[in-house]
Amino acid sequence: MSPTLASNSLKLAQDLPLDSGQALSGVEVAYETYGELAADKSNAILICHALTGDQYVASDHPITGKLGWWERVVGPGKVIDTDRYHVICANVIGSCMGSTGPASLASDGKPYGMRFPVITIRDMVRGLVGLLDGLGIERLHTVIGGSMGGMQALSLAANWPERAERVLVIASTARHSAQNIAFHEVGRQAIMADPNWREGEYYGADSSPDNGLAVARMAAHITYLSEEGLTEKFGRRLQDRDAKSFGFDADFQVESYLRYQGSGFTQRFDANSYLYITRAMDYFDLAEEHGGKLADAFAGHVMGKGARFCLISFDSDWLYPTAESRHIVHALNAAGAPVSFVELSAPFGHDSFLLDVPALDRVMKGFIDG
Amino acid sequence: MSPTLASNSLKLAQDLPLDSGQALSGVEVAYETYGELAADKSNAILICHALTGDQYVASDHPITGKLGWWERVVGPGKVIDTDRYHVICANVIGSCMGSTGPASLASDGKPYGMRFPVITIRDMVRGLVGLLDGLGIERLHTVIGGSMGGMQALSLAANWPERAERVLVIASTARHSAQNIAFHEVGRQAIMADPNWREGEYYGADSSPDNGLAVARMAAHITYLSEEGLTEKFGRRLQDRDAKSFGFDADFQVESYLRYQGSGFTQRFDANSYLYITRAMDYFDLAEEHGGKLADAFAGHVMGKGARFCLISFDSDWLYPTAESRHIVHALNAAGAPVSFVELSAPFGHDSFLLDVPALDRVMKGFIDG
Numbered sequence: 001m002s003p004t005l006a007s008n009s010l011k012l013a014q015d016l017p018l019d020s021g022q023a024l025s026g027v028e029v030a031y032e033t034y035g036e037l038a039a040d041k042s043n044a045i046l047i048c049h050a051l052t053g054d055q056y057v058a059s060d061h062p063i064t065g066k067l068g069w070w071e072r073v074v075g076p077g078k079v080i081d082t083d084r085y086h087v088i089c090a091n092v093i094g095s096c097m098g099s100t101g102p103a104s105l106a107s108d109g110k111p112y113g114m115r116f117p118v119i120t121i122r123d124m125v126r127g128l129v130g131l132l133d134g135l136g137i138e139r140l141h142t143v144i145g146g147s148m149g150g151m152q153a154l155s156l157a158a159n160w161p162e163r164a165e166r167v168l169v170i171a172s173t174a175r176h177s178a179q180n181i182a183f184h185e186v187g188r189q190a191i192m193a194d195p196n197w198r199e200g201e202y203y204g205a206d207s208s209p210d211n212g213l214a215v216a217r218m219a220a221h222i223t224y225l226s227e228e229g230l231t232e233k234f235g236r237r238l239q240d241r242d243a244k245s246f247g248f249d250a251d252f253q254v255e256s257y258l259r260y261q262g263s264g265f266t267q268r269f270d271a272n273s274y275l276y277i278t279r280a281m282d283y284f285d286l287a288e289e290h291g292g293k294l295a296d297a298f299a300g301h302v303m304g305k306g307a308r309f310c311l312i313s314f315d316s317d318w319l320y321p322t323a324e325s326r327h328i329v330h331a332l333n334a335a336g337a338p339v340s341f342v343e344l345s346a347p348f349g350h351d352s353f354l355l356d357v358p359a360l361d362r363v364m365k366g367f368i369d370g
Numbered sequence: 371m372s373p374t375l376a377s378n379s380l381k382l383a384q385d386l387p388l389d390s391g392q393a394l395s396g397v398e399v400a401y402e403t404y405g406e407l408a409a410d411k412s413n414a415i416l417i418c419h420a421l422t423g424d425q426y427v428a429s430d431h432p433i434t435g436k437l438g439w440w441e442r443v444v445g446p447g448k449v450i451d452t453d454r455y456h457v458i459c460a461n462v463i464g465s466c467m468g469s470t471g472p473a474s475l476a477s478d479g480k481p482y483g484m485r486f487p488v489i490t491i492r493d494m495v496r497g498l499v500g501l502l503d504g505l506g507i508e509r510l511h512t513v514i515g516g517s518m519g520g521m522q523a524l525s526l527a528a529n530w531p532e533r534a535e536r537v538l539v540i541a542s543t544a545r546h547s548a549q550n551i552a553f554h555e556v557g558r559q560a561i562m563a564d565p566n567w568r569e570g571e572y573y574g575a576d577s578s579p580d581n582g583l584a585v586a587r588m589a590a591h592i593t594y595l596s597e598e599g600l601t602e603k604f605g606r607r608l609q610d611r612d613a614k615s616f617g618f619d620a621d622f623q624v625e626s627y628l629r630y631q632g633s634g635f636t637q638r639f640d641a642n643s644y645l646y647i648t649r650a651m652d653y654f655d656l657a658e659e660h661g662g663k664l665a666d667a668f669a670g671h672v673m674g675k676g677a678r679f680c681l682i683s684f685d686s687d688w689l690y691p692t693a694e695s696r697h698i699v700h701a702l703n704a705a706g707a708p709v710s711f712v713e714l715s716a717p718f719g720h721d722s723f724l725l726d727v728p729a730l731d732r733v734m735k736g737f738i739d740g
Contacts, residue, residue, distance in 0.1 A: 020616035118616040178600035178624040179592065185625045186588045188618065189632070193581035195565055211563035218556045219589050222549065227688075230548035236655060244653060246390035246488040248558065248645065252652070254548040255555045262559070275618065282622070283614055285606060318597075318688075 007032055007055055007062075007091075007098045012130040016093070019120040025107070029131045030098025031055050031090035034074060035082030037137075044137045045080060045368070046128065046164075047089040048145035048152035051220075051277055052269055054097040057089040058082070063268045072356065079361045080368065085141060090131050092124040092152070094276040099127065102272035103203055114200035119276060121148070121284045125155045129163065139163060142368050146170040146353035147320070148277070151284050154297075154328070157307055158286055161300025168367055170312045170360070171353040173324035174294055174331070175285040180319065183223055184278040187216030191271045200272050213271040214262030221261050226316035226349030230254060287331075294331035301337035309339040310367040312353075312360065319350040340367070377402060377425055377432075377461075377468045382500040386463070392487040395477070399501045400468025401425050401460035404444060405452030407507075414507045415450060415738070416498065416534075417459040418515035418522035421590075421647055422639055424467040427459040428452070433638045442726065449731045450738065455511060460501050462494040462522070464647050466640035469497065473573055473640050484570035489646060491518070491654045495525045499533065509533060512738050516540040516723035517690070518647070521654050524667075524698070527677055528656055531670025538737055540682045540730070541723040543694035544664055544701070545655040550689065553593055554648040557586030561641045570642050583641040584632030591631050596686035596719030600624060657701075664701035671707035679709040680737040682723075682730065689720040710737070 012027040032055040037044060047057050047070065058074035060067060074080045074087055091099035094116070102116040132140070143164040145153040150172025157167045173180075191197055194212030202208045222230075234254040238244070241251065250256040287294035300306050309332055313325035322343045332339040344359045346352040353360065382397040402425040407414060417427050417440065428444035430437060443449045444457055461469035464486070472486040502510070513534040515523040520542025527537045543550075561567055564582030572578045592600075604624040608614065611621065620626040657664035670676050679702055683695035692713045702709040714729045716722035723730065 022616075114618075118618075175606065177597060178604040178606065178622070179595075179597045181606070181622050182588075182592045182600065182624050182628055185620075185622075185628055186585060186592070189588060189629070190560055190563075190585045192618075193560075193564065193585055215556060215560045215563055215585065218552075218559060222552045222556070225549075227547060227549045230552065234548040236545065236548065236551070236658075246392075248484075248488075248562075248649065250555075252548070252551050252555075254552050258552055258555055259559070279618065288606075 009098055010131055010134045012127070012134065014130075016123070016126055016130065018117055018123045018126075020117050022117040024093070024100060024117065027093060027100045027127060027130065028098065028104070029090050029093070029100075029127050031088055031131060032057065032059055034058050034087040035085050037086035041137050042139075042141060043085050044140050045085045045087050045142045045144060046132070046140050047074070047080075047087060048128070048143065048149035049089060049092065050145075050147040050149050051281065052265065052274075053149070054095065055089045055091045056097075057087070061268070064264075069354065073361065073364070079365045080144070085368075088131075088135070090128055092277070093127040094119050094124065094273060094280060096270035096273040101270070102200065102276055103270050111203040113203065113272060116272070116276060118279055120280050121151045122155050122159060122289065124280065125152050125159065128152065128156070129160055132163065139165060142166040142168060144168040144170075144364075144368075145172065147172055147350065148281055151281065154286055157301065157309070158290065158297040161306045164307050166367065167307045167309045168312075168364065169309070169325070169328070171314055171317050171320055171350055173320040174287060174297075174328050176282045181282045183219060184282050186219050188275055188278060190215040190219070191275060194271075197271060200275075202271075208266075209271045210263075210266040213266050213269065213274060216274060217265040218258045218262040221258060223319045224349060224351045226318065226347060228316060229348045232347065294328070295334035298332050298335035298337050301332070301335060306337060309337055310363070311339065311341040312363055313343045314346045314348075314350070314352040314357075315343055316347055317350040317352065379468055380501055380504045382497070382504065384500075386493070386496055386500065388487055388493045388496075389490040390487050394463070394470060394487065397463060397470045397497060397500070398468065398474070399460050399463070399470075399497050401458055401501060402427065402429055404428050404457040405455050407456035411507055412509075412511060413455050414510050415455045415457050415512045415514060416502070416510050417444070417450070417457060418498070418513065418519035419459060419462065420515075420517040420519050421651065422635065423519070424465065425459045425461045426467075427457070431638070434634075439724065443731065443734070449735045450514070455738075458501075458505070460498055462647070463497040464489050464494065464643060464650060466643040471640070472570065472642035472646055481573040483573065483642060486642070486646060488649055490650050491521045491525050492529060492659065494650065495522050495529065498522065498526070499530055502533065509535060512536040512538060514538040514540075514734075514738075515542065517542055517720065518651055521651065524656055527671065527679070528660065528667040531676045534677050536737065537677045537679045538682075538734065539679070539695070539698070541684055541687050541690055541720055543690040544657060544667075544698050546652045551652045553589060554652050556589050557648060558645055560585040560589070561645060564641075567641060570645075572641075578636075579641045580633075580636040583636045583639065583644060586644060587635040588628045588632040591628060593689045594719060594721045596688065596717060598686060599718045602717065664698070665704035668702050668705035668707050671702070671705060676707060679707055680733070681709065681711040682733055683713045684716045684718075684720070684722040685713055686717055687720040687722065
């Protein structure tokens with residue numbers, strides 16, 4: 001993980017209290033920034049990343065060398081214009097790209113492993129708020145997130161209503177459904193079934209639970225794509241052959257693609273982080289945190305005070321379908337918070353928020369610049 | 371696997387030719403029957419089982435002791451009335467309940483393991499036709515199947531059009547989609563990643579790839595249920611506790627249920643069989659077998675000759691959605707074959723064909739008795 005040292009990192013001045021009742025001390029938050037911060041600090045945009053994302057939103061990934069995960073959107077003259085805005089993106093705690101997580105050293109000098117406390121989305125946001133405090137940014141111009149990033153944006157709005165002027169939530173949800181939890185549980189079981197997982201104590205060993213992590217990634221990856229998108233992209237086409245092999249090689253392109261996604265993922269991600277972050281997502285239920293009524297989560301945002309909200313969903317997203325966004329919009333309406341909402345048509349399923357959807361760019365730019 | 375010896379078993383007189391070009395010799399087909407065969411042999415109904423099903427359609431399972439998998443439907447006075455019909459249900463080749471499969475002994479006296487040839491749905495049906503030949507049944511009153519059983523019913527109708535008078539296909543498809551293949555590939559990778567799989571040579575060893583098989587089952591099981599059904603059945607309810615554990619136990623009921631489904635499955639199913647049967651399903655493309663045009667698969671069924679068809683789909687089935695059944699119906703229409711089709715409303719997803727759906731019973735009974 002040494003390449004991540006290239007990232008900026010802030011050590012939080014105070015212990016981080018957690019929803020579990022525990023606390024984390026010596027928390028590091030690794031982050032990247034793009035564009036200049038205005039003298040009055042009014043132009044800061046926080047981008048919250050998804051489950052397997054990281055702070056390299058618009059710079060090359062230090063391990064894979066690939067472009068930043070939202071390079072299409074973030075940069076000079078782009079939708080999130082770094083000539084105008086100071087963009088901040090931080091690795092969430094629990095992850096593995098420089099922020100404190102299960103691979104970090106505990107006070108005894110050994111990696112936490114499964115001794116790392118179970119965290120929540122709100123705990124991740126506590127870490128982000130700690131970073132903003134450290135950077136002296138009191139109020140964000142905008143907080144933005146897709147998928148798990150959207151959960152963080154919602155959690156920030158609910159728990160720190162004064163910290164953002166605009167809240168942009170894309171392809172997300174206010175709670176994990178039984179089906180969402182089920183898919184994550186399959187992934188966790190795949191990791192824990194891998195003998196190289198060793199109850200999480202594989203750091204420094206000559207093997208890690210790559211096979212289990214790859215299976216977890218493969219299962220999850222299917223949920224990020226639509227059935228139509230998979231059919232369009234792969235259908236039943238064969239991979240580099242004219243006829244079925246009558247064996248167990250990757251005959252079909254979709255098999256080859258999934259295997260590639262699985263094995264590539266293990267090179268840049270830590271299996272224990274996958275356990276902790278999926279757990280945080282499954283625990284996420286914004287209404288439950290606020291007495292069981294989602295509208296009460298947004299009580300700090302009555303019209304004219306607090307933030308403006310924009311929700312975006314995709315019609316082909318079956319992981320967090322439009323109904324989940326609509327549920328949030330209704331709660332915001334009930335709370336009297338200003339909100340706009342659009343369901344976009346895109347064939348790519350949940351992953352649409354990462355892909356080239358011109359209507360998404362227009363809605364985002366209109367909301368951020370407006 | 372000794373309990374399966376209680377089943378009837380027929381040794382096919384001739385080698386079974388396979389789509390791969392190979393052949394299987396000494397094939398055993400294990401089967402169960404219910405009700406008397408009429409003197410003119412006109413009342414035989416063949417029920418084809420799904421991926422993890424078996425011949426115990428209406429009798430206790432010899433390993434689990436549970437009721438037959440379609441006991442609700444098959445029996446005296448029931449929808450498929452064994453006072454009137456002679457019901458036959460056979461374990462498909464490739465499976466593990468008595469019919470020849472990867473756990474069977476090859477000619478060298480050792481289990482096939484991965485030396486078992488890759489089979490297709492049509493090969494399974496070749497085995498079933500061999501059984502019917504052995505039993506002296508030339509023409510079935512009805513062939514019935516749900517899910518993979520429906521694929522077999524379709525394959526029988528396409529390739530042996532004279533062998534059935536009625537073809538009843540429930541919650542099925544004429545080809546596996548990219549998404550269908552993707553989910554199966556996750557399952558196969560989970561099994562093959564289990565070190566106890568040992569390239570399939572685990573028979574007689576002190577461990578088998580149960581962990582991998584359980585993960586495969588868990589992933590597949592999610593696809594058998596609807597999102598709505600999961601929410602209704604489990605929602606975000608906790609399992610035997612009042613609060614989240616902030617650990618990795620099965621906090622949520624849906625996690626506990628999935629783990630139970632996964633581990634229970636390993637007690638009655640062979641991991642190699644899971645590999646071979648999922649492969650057969652992924653290879654299934656009835657149109658491709660018939661020159662690329664699905665209607666041509668049904669050329670033996672012009673109006674007045676051949677069989678009558680009935681297709682049933684469920685509105686909450688996202689594994690083989692209604693569009694797949696409609697696609698088959700259009701092909702039957704184009705072929706001039708008599709077909710009725712109904713999409714039923716049921717909340718349970720793909721598994722609806724196994725569950726209590728009164729409208730399903732009415733449609734089935736009307737078609738079979740009519």
